[in-house]
Amino acid sequence: MSLTQIDLEKKLAELIDQHRVPGAQLAVLDGDTITEVAAGVLSIRTGSPVTTDALFLPGSIGKLYTATLVLMLVDEGLIDLDRPVRSYLPDFEVRDTHARDTVTVRDLLRHTSGFDGDVFIDTGRGDDALPRYLDAIRDLPQIAAPGSIWSYSNSGFSILGRLVEVVGDTVFETALRDRLLAPLGLQQSVVFAEDAIPHPLSVGHEPDPEDPDSHVVSNPWGLYRSCGPMGASLVASAGDVLRFALLHLDGGVAADGTQLLSEELVAAAQVPQVSLVDDTVLGEAWGLGWILDHFGDVAVIGHDGNSLGQNAFMRLAPEQRFGFCLQTNVESALAMYRELADWLFSQRLGVSLRQDPAALPTRVVDDPDRYVGTYRREGVSFEISATGDGSLVAGLHVTHAAAEMQSMPPMDDLPLVPVERSDSFLLRVPIADSDLLAVFFNPDDATAAPTYLHFGGRAHQRI
Template sequence: MYRIQKIVWATFALLLLLTACEQPPLLFARSTPKIPVNPHLEAFVDEYVDFFESELHRTQLPGAALAIVLDSNIVFLKGFGVKSIHSRDSVDAHTVFRIGSLSKGFAGVLTGLLVQDSLLSLTDPVEPYLPYFQLRSPDQTRRVQVRHLLSHSTGLPYHTYTNLVEAGQDLPTIAGRFKEVKLVGKEGEVFSYQNAAFSLIEEIIREKTGKSYARALEDFLFNPAGMNDASASYEEMVREPNKAFPHDGQDSAWMRAEVSTKFYNAVAAGGVNASISDMSQWLLLLLGNRPDLIHPSTLDTVFAPRIKTNNERRFFSDWLGDKEAFYGLGWRILQTPTDTIIYHGGYVNNYKGEVALNRKEKIGVCVLMNGAGSLAGTLIPGFFERYETYADSIRAWKPKK
């Protein structure tokens, strides 16, 4: 059976209180035989990890990593496979991957923190911060606000100038060309996924904090959240000795590739590097376990549905069912009358990642992979489908006194 890792808040409560201002709190510790283990939770984790491993075997994916968080507990954290098909080096909890568009969630939360600290407002117009931001309509240019950048609702067409992001152009140069593009709708009314426009939040954060976007991530999120392996530059990824290499191909036919510079010029859209250990700390924060860092009301703001994305249902058709699809601030929101899943997927440079959480159930999962293949679209739905069958038993269980 897979060992359940537990947070032992009671044991360390006094220590955390005394050191909270000096260092990030200890968020989890390995369980000991003295700590009762919920057998229903253990059965769920075992069943899902069996499924996860069978999918890895089916696709012969070179390497992956998995984190599962419930309440304030990291219940599973492990690497699978190898960092490169050219070596036997195993993926571990601190192996760093590129996380692609999972980076957008960091942009949303970082912006939320600045709003929380009254440094920024979501309704601030973009143009005064970025005079080079020019849409075809001068009136719409003046009306576009910070919230429109982060919810892909500026009115620009789908993936406007993502090709220029991939070509390595800087954001001000790209934004200066938005005026050449015919708009698809009024701001706030049409969802149209972006990378270049979304990443302009970097320039606004630089303006408001006096820090580069990468430094702001480090100072406001990575360091205080205990994400000790995370970074946001090509140079740091290349220097990282414990990194997973990307692999091109489909299922069993994999070829190792190299880390590319793509999207490090648009970090907010796809330039964060992180280990699964980092992502477990990220999930703890997103589930509300770090009120010292981010207020619950700020998370509510970040995860609030802002615009329908039903024009993208083709990407989630097997999973959505009767769910309504929305976008918040850097996050996808999938809703039913009784449940809400917060989700984002990411793909860049042949790395694939997915992160999802149910705030009501206080459960979250993250998967990082060093190849894409056919696993995308099966692992997260499979997680929540299995959890649903165990949820009542997990919640009803009480340790014997």
């Protein structure tokens, strides 16, 4: 069944009302046609309506642009995916010297470096923002041996951004504009806030601390320049995000026929590199930059993005040449995304997105002591405790800089709901609008006591 612009407009308007999202933008690819619709307002402060040419913060969807720049340098013979990063960046340092010397470019692209990843540091607005960032993370701690587990790493992509600068003899934003945005003809994509001023522009929204059922405008608007390769540089419309993604559906060929990336590397980027343990949060595996998943029997690629008060999602079925990009101006729109993705893919392809394992009828855990303890990564700590009836609760303490920019409510005594999968639970945190899968695991011995808690795409090491 084909979906008309009227169908999409009606559905988007229904969803933002149902999920209390101030504004949203949706672009849907079907064959060679991209249909763009919009609903709601860009800002509750101004009431300006969302338009299809408005710019949002796609957040970490921008990591796909960084990955593409790296792969273009691989194509040119300037980077080898399996060489250590330090062979290109001699000044690269992290706390663990073995990781410093052995982490490869491939490890960074697939998030298997093993070092902590959510370090957001303001290193200034100058062209030296990334070299200064690398200097600031010289003591970045290790939570696992390189290549041993998957854990989402923002820091790894700022390192890749610096790699683009050094190997390409440029600055990151220049490479992004000159090598991708301009050749792809992306007119609603910019890289700095001041570039966005001439465009209709979305601002972020977060819960009002005095009335959590209402929103206030997020302040500040975006992250630091040092976070650019993590996705903070990109400001774009949903339609432009899909027009970028077409490069990876068309074998690396731009709309004007220019071969920007080899067909071989486009295909390689969509080959599973590592499986994910919390596979319903993002997908079942990771490629070279891409989330990889299946909706039913349909292979799907994509990426999600969070910025300050904005949340974006993109999923594509390459073989069927169908998919979408949803951009919202609220900090958590996961429930809206899931409902939209399920509707789009069931209507068009007859498949549904991956579901969480079903909750068990009781919260009582047979061996709660197996899980009790503190699990930590840089800026985030989980305290897992057992209650008197044998169930588990989590306390979450977040201290990294991105969290400090937002109003974080208390996150204590959060119930862990056992599901029909061993060592797995559903957990709802107050800053999210959906349950997320929390998985306890031991990469060395699945039957032994867990040594990690995986939640929100990140591994937290048991202390």
